[in-house]
Amino acid sequence: MVTFLQQIILGLREGSLFSLVALGLVLIYKTSGVVNFAYGNMGMFAAYIAYTVFAIAGLPLWLAVLTAIVFGFFLGAATERGLLRPIRHLSHSAMLILTLGLLMILEGLALEIWKQDYKPFPSLIHGRPIFIKFPQGRIILTRQDLLIFGIAAVIMLALFLYFKFTRVGLSVRATAQNETAARLMGIRVGTVFAFSWGVGTALSALAAIMAAPRTQINPNMMLDLQIQGLTAAVLGGFESLPGTVVGGLLLGIIEQFVARYLSEELKMAFALLIILILLLIKPEGLLGRRSAERV
Amino acid sequence: MxxxxxxxxxxxxxxxxxxxxxxxxxxxxxxxxxxxxxxxxxxxxxxxxxxxxxxxxxxxxxxxxxxxxxxxxxxxxxISRTFQNLEIFKYMTVKDNFFVGHHGEIHYGILQEALWTNKVKNSEKKSMEKALEIAELLGLKNRLNTLAGMLPYGLQKLVEIGRALMSExxxxxxxxxxxxxxxxxxxxxxxxxxxxxxxxxxxxxxxxxxxxxxxxxxxxxxxxxxxxxxxxxxxxxxxxxxxxxxxxxxxxxxx
CATH class of the missing domain: 3.40.50.300 (P-loop containing nucleotide triphosphate hydrolases)
Structure with missing residues (x-):
């Protein structure tokens, strides 16, 4: 019999990866107003790049990871510049549909290049797993689990400082709030969009690499995580960075409890249902701000 | 002309x-x-x-x-302007609104900011002085840390003028x-x-x-x-x- 506390720890373990995925989604949304459905698959594609550099070219792991992250940055920036900017004046739904198209293109492309079979990918750090002992049993946390947790925390903090205290961050916030005014204040709005897409997609690459030892690299590896990341973002209010991290962790815990006490197969469905109810009660998300329009 | x-x-x-x-x-x-x-x-x-x-x-x-x-x-x-339908940054403080107006004076990137170089320090100081000067002129001095969207309409319009003035x-x-x-x-x-x-x-x-x-x-x-x-x-x-x-x-x- 696993205890309540154990469930929470296991939930946090899953949830920290959701948070990591969600942060990049939120960054892209906050800046350009686009929910990027291709986000997960862009990370997946970058993970294949890491695999190619590491397993096929035989280069060191750190170099493979770095290559994938840099690749993610340019993939994101190029997507914004080349695909989204030309249709930005049309409508938001046009951009959403485009990201859906990109999701499928990347999946097909990955299948075409690297074929069906799952590719193994090593953990970034090794070492004895940490055992937490309970009277009823024990929980195993690998070093990679802790690393994911740490990276999510560090990135949240870095993004928070970046938005709050830097002039670049200020121009990103300005662009997000009012594109026209920002442009006339001398901000190169296009560069801001491309940069945010770049950083966001680099985060997706990082998340995919962190998830890879568990999921193995395959065209669908980020499918669930994309949905879970989106859910975490919504739960957190889609604007607030701390909210996003809390949302991810909470989703992890909710899923864990659903899997344990209701149904393993339906954990995502039930988790989404619970979130739906939460959002009915608190539509601005856990830490989101209530958008009050004053006249 | x-x-x-x-x-x-x-x-x-x-x-x-x-x-x-x-x-x-x-x-x-x-x-x-x-x-x-x-x-x-x-x-x-x-x-x-x-x-x-x-x-x-x-x-x-x-x-x-x-x-x-x-x-x-x-x-x-x-050339600097304001808008018919008030285009301020509502979820930013008055100070940050002003700072965005000073964007043209920023000639450094995120790395220099992270290192907090002298150039960054001086530039931040200059922005702050300018913001204070304009806040004084517009009577917004004790509102600098208020979210712009929370101000009464008349003051929001002043914030927009202030932001336009920041670029000199x-x-x-x-x-x-x-x-x-x-x-x-x-x-x-x-x-x-x-x-x-x-x-x-x-x-x-x-x-x-x-x-x-x-x-x-x-x-x-x-x-x-x-x-x-x-x-x-x-x-x-x-x-x-x-x-x-x-x-x-x-x-x-x-x-």
């Missing part, structure tokens, strides 16, 4: 918003652009700030051809600055606009519907109707111009 608009035509599909429009704005004057709703005033503003592209014609600013400018470069030429423009464009202001605020605005011309040597180009304000402060007035210029001159000329009276018939506050 600071601004010279020559033969500007703007067409949106089949609609001609501005038709072969000519006007000039002289240095260090307050120049008002008036006309009934839909006359094309804001469109002309948008052409000058490059948000809208003209179908035909030329605009020169201090001898430079504005057609070669992109919207984000207009501020570097010395020499040409300030105000799109309906008095709209939504109460009578006291309108009087304060009048004083402010006069001060900006006299103490800060600005050229002010404004669109406004409040005729008492326009007649009071303008050195020169241009009247627009259906995209065309129908009159131009001093306040007295305009008041007695039969074309203007006709265009405004029905809302003839001053006819």
């Amino acid at each position: 600071v601004l010279e608009v020559r033969n500007i035509t703007v067409k949106f599909g089949g609609v001609t918003a501005v038709k072969s429009f000519n006007m000039t704005v002289k240095k260090n004057t307050i120049h008002s652009l008036i006309g009934p709703n839909g006359a094309g005033k804001t469109t002309l503003f948008n052409v000058i700030t490059r948000i809208v592209k003209e179908t035909e014609g030329e605009i020169s600013f201090n001898g430079k051809d504005l057609a070669t400018y992109k919207p984000f470069e207009v501020i570097k030429a010395g 423009p020499n040409f300030l464009m105000l799109d309906e600055p008095a709209a939504g202001l109460n009578p006291t605020e309108t009087i304060q605005l009048k004083t402010l606009i006069n001060r900006l011309r006299d103490d800060f040597n600005l050229t002010i180009f404004l669109v406004e519907h409040d005729m008492s304000l326009v007649m009071d402060i303008s050195d020169r007035i241009t009247v627009m109707n259906f995209g065309e210029k129908i009159a131009e001159g001093s306040a007295d000329d305009i008041k007695n111009d039969p074309n203007v009276i006709e265009a405004y018939l029905g809302e003839s506050k001053y006819a």
Whole structure:
């Protein structure tokens, strides 16, 4: 019999990866107003790049990871510049549909290049797993689990400082709030969009690499995580960075409890249902701000 | 001559918003652009700030051809503006709104910021001094850390003017600055606009519907109707111009 506390720890373990995925989604949304459905698959594609550099070219792991992250940055920036900017004046739904198209293109492309079979990918750090002992049993946390947790925390903090205290961050916030005014204040709005897409997609690459030892690299590896990341973002209010991290962790815990006490197969469905109810009660998300329009 | 608009035509599909429009704005004057709703005033503003592209014609600013400018470069030429429907950054503090206005003075990247170099330090200090100076001028000094969207409407309009002033423009464009202001605020605005011309040597180009304000402060007035210029001159000329009276018939506050 696993205890309540154990469930929470296991939930946090899953949830920290959701948070990591969600942060990049939120960054892209906050800046350009686009929910990027291709986000997960862009990370997946970058993970294949890491695999190619590491397993096929035989280069060191750190170099493979770095290559994938840099690749993610340019993939994101190029997507914004080349695909989204030309249709930005049309409508938001046009951009959403485009990201859906990109999701499928990347999946097909990955299948075409690297074929069906799952590719193994090593953990970034090794070492004895940490055992937490309970009277009823024990929980195993690998070093990679802790690393994911740490990276999510560090990135949240870095993004928070970046938005709050830097002039670049200020121009990103300005662009997000009012594109026209920002442009006339001398901000190169296009560069801001491309940069945010770049950083966001680099985060997706990082998340995919962190998830890879568990999921193995395959065209669908980020499918669930994309949905879970989106859910975490919504739960957190889609604007607030701390909210996003809390949302991810909470989703992890909710899923864990659903899997344990209701149904393993339906954990995502039930988790989404619970979130739906939460959002009915608190539509601005856990830490989101209530958008009050004053006249 | 600071601004010279020559033969500007703007067409949106089949609609001609501005038709072969000519006007000039002289240095260090307050120049008002008036006309009934839909006359094309804001469109002309948008052409000058490059948000809208003209179908035909030329605009020169201090001898430079504005057609070669992109919207984000207009501020570097010395042009700054406010908007008809208040385009401030509502979820930012007044201070941050002002700082965005100072964006053109930022010549460093994120890495230098992370290292907090001397260049960054000095630049931040300069922005802060400028922000304080403008807050003082506008009476917003104890509101610097308030979210702009939480302020009363009249103060939000001042925040927008303050943000426009941060870039140290020499040409300030105000799109309906008095709209939504109460009578006291309108009087304060009048004083402010006069001060900006006299103490800060600005050229002010404004669109406004409040005729008492326009007649009071303008050195020169241009009247627009259906995209065309129908009159131009001093306040007295305009008041007695039969074309203007006709265009405004029905809302003839001053006819």
